[in-house]
Amino acid sequence: MASQQAMIIVNPSSGREKAQQFKDDIREILEHHDYEVLVRETEKANDALQFAEEASQLKIDLVSVLGGDGTVNEVINGLAEKEHRPMLHIIPLGTVNNFAKALDIPLKPEEAIQVLNEMNARPIDVGKINDHYFMNLVNIGAIAEATYQVSAEQKSKLGPLAYFIEGVKKFSEHDIFTAEIEHDQEKEQYQVILIIIAVTDTVAGIQHVLSEAEVDDGYLHVYAIKDLTNLESVSMLTQFVNGSLKDQQQVAYWKTKEISVHTTPSKITNIDGDEGESTPINLSVLKQHINILTKNT
């Protein structure tokens, strides 16, 4: 009898026909390592969340997730509040794959599958926003709104660049809002165009943008970006890519364990790349809460 149990959660729409082949390859490796393997295929939103809950209930040891950031986010939400949280193995099949980039998980699925042979687990922080969880970042304002304007066609043609282009357009609209930010017994008010609250250092698929954010440091990294002239926007985007966003004059930065954000007008947040709830929001972080398999370095 197999000594350990694994579940493969596959989103067939992320990897199209290849997802099936990758699923079979993973199954073979897991069985070779003496795992009993269950397979679950998603059909719609929230299926991955429910399969993750089932995996926790069945005390599964390892969950292999084949999908994009949306599928991984659902799995994290299914596990975050559970006492038994299986180890996660991620096969990035989305277009942006922010999370895989942040953790140096190989982007080629064939290589990501091989991570299973190394069994190198890393505990990572999980962010909490109101009653939901995130593994990358929450943003409010310019970038969030840009992501809703990127069509599926733009995304498949341009990948992460599609968000970048829409983001630049949005920045130049100067859509300022008032944000009341409360953290560590301080309350401040700012006029901003964008707020980013991050657990990892990767934004829109670009690694090391938030260079101070370590995925296991137990902190939320918060950036409030004030209004920018068009010229400042260009310079800001350069700093963004260079990883020195927090040092910019127009940026207020905090490293904190809890924060609340109230905006006027109320804004819809973007959570791990998808439309989330509206402000006001309360955020906190669960330190080193989930184990993820990564490459041996």
Ligand SMILES: Nc1ncnc2c1ncn2[C@@H]1O[C@H](COP(=O)(O)OP(=O)(O)OP(=O)(O)O)[C@@H](O)[C@H]1O
């Ligand atoms: N069988 C399916 N057919 C179509 N859509 C599905 C299916 N199963 C799940 N989904 C949808 O796919 C979404 C997640 O897609 P995915 O994991 O590719 O994330 P993503 O955020 O779109 O990734 P990326 O932005 O990196 O491409 C789920 O939220 C769900 O709504």
